[in-house]
Amino acid sequence: MCLIPGCPLRCSFCATGKGGFARNLKRHEIVEQVLAIEDVFKHRVTNVVFMGMGEPMLNLKEVLEAHRCLNKDIQIGQRMITISTVGVPNTIKKLASHKLQSTLAISLHAPNQKLRESIVPSAKSYPLEAIMKDCRDYFLETSRRVSFEYTLLAGVNDTIEHALELAELLHEWGRSYHVNLIPFNPVEGSDYQRPYKKSTLAFAAALESRKITVSVRQTRGLDASAACGQLRNQFQKSPLLTGAEDQQSNSEIAVSC
Numbered sequence: 001m002c003l004i005p006g007c008p009l010r011c012s013f014c015a016t017g018k019g020g021f022a023r024n025l026k027r028h029e030i031v032e033q034v035l036a037i038e039d040v041f042k043h044r045v046t047n048v049v050f051m052g053m054g055e056p057m058l059n060l061k062e063v064l065e066a067h068r069c070l071n072k073d074i075q076i077g078q079r080m081i082t083i084s085t086v087g088v089p090n091t092i093k094k095l096a097s098h099k100l101q102s103t104l105a106i107s108l109h110a111p112n113q114k115l116r117e118s119i120v121p122s123a124k125s126y127p128l129e130a131i132m133k134d135c136r137d138y139f140l141e142t143s144r145r146v147s148f149e150y151t152l153l154a155g156v157n158d159t160i161e162h163a164l165e166l167a168e169l170l171h172e173w174g175r176s177y178h179v180n181l182i183p184f185n186p187v188e189g190s191d192y193q194r195p196y197k198k199s200t201l202a203f204a205a206a207l208e209s210r211k212i213t214v215s216v217r218q219t220r221g222l223d224a225s226a227a228c229g230q231l232r233n234q235f236q237k238s239p240l241l242t243g244a245e246d247q248q249s250n251s252e253i254a255v256s257c
């Protein structure tokens with residue numbers, strides 16, 4: 001399903017970013033991914049996430065057109081569509097101005113600017129404070145809750161202290177937030193490790209103790225809540241899933257852009 005145009009942002013844990021950037025997809029190429037899935041699996045797609053192999057906000061015009069087509073022509077509800085981003089300056093405001101009823105998911109991965117820059121180099125041009133302000137404004141503009149994706153990297157960003165710092169950050173900027181924890185899916189050639197399950201659960205419990213709503217995703221290739229950059233391994237090694245176990249995922253897909 002995934003065409004691979006790559007991504008120029010080069011997040012340190014991401015295999016897609018390591019592969020460099022070829023081009024952005026056109027709106028029809030994005031929509032065709034959904035149509036192809038429906039055709040192959042004979043199953044209606046009901047949830048779509050713009051994410052995973054490429055940064056939607058660097059291709060916002062085509063993403064918005066594809067969003068319109070998915071909603072109006074293919075009849076996928078706006079609330080069933082998520083736009084996931086690592087954060088590109090000035091684009092969250094632009095997205096908010098369209099007042100879509102879709103979820104904004106921010107691939108955060110760190111509770112402070114210094115650590116975030118080491119994981120997401122493009123964060124240098126978009127300080128955490130500016131992202132959080134734009135997320136708060138997105139909620140005020142659209143009334144849609146913002147979701148934060150947090151890939152847990154063993155020994156890097158997965159301690160209780162990190163969790164408490166994250167809770168503090170979120171409380172500082174509002175209440176309508178949800179955190180998706182994604183234990184790192186090992187990528188070939190990466191120095192990062194997947195955390196132990198007990199670390200993941202302790203991290204989640206620390207967030208919950210501070211009244212942050214949190215879910216933990218055990219990543220599968222097509223889990224639509226997987227963070228950006230956590231799909232390539234699965235897609236490239238197993239481009240199409242065929243087992244019965246994966247049937248339930250077919251209605252919920254991530255599209256590259």
Ligand code: SF4
Pocket residue numbers: 007008009010011014015016017018052053054055086228229230
């Ligand atoms: S994690 Fe997402 S934004 Fe970062 S390099 Fe990978 S595809 Fe690009």
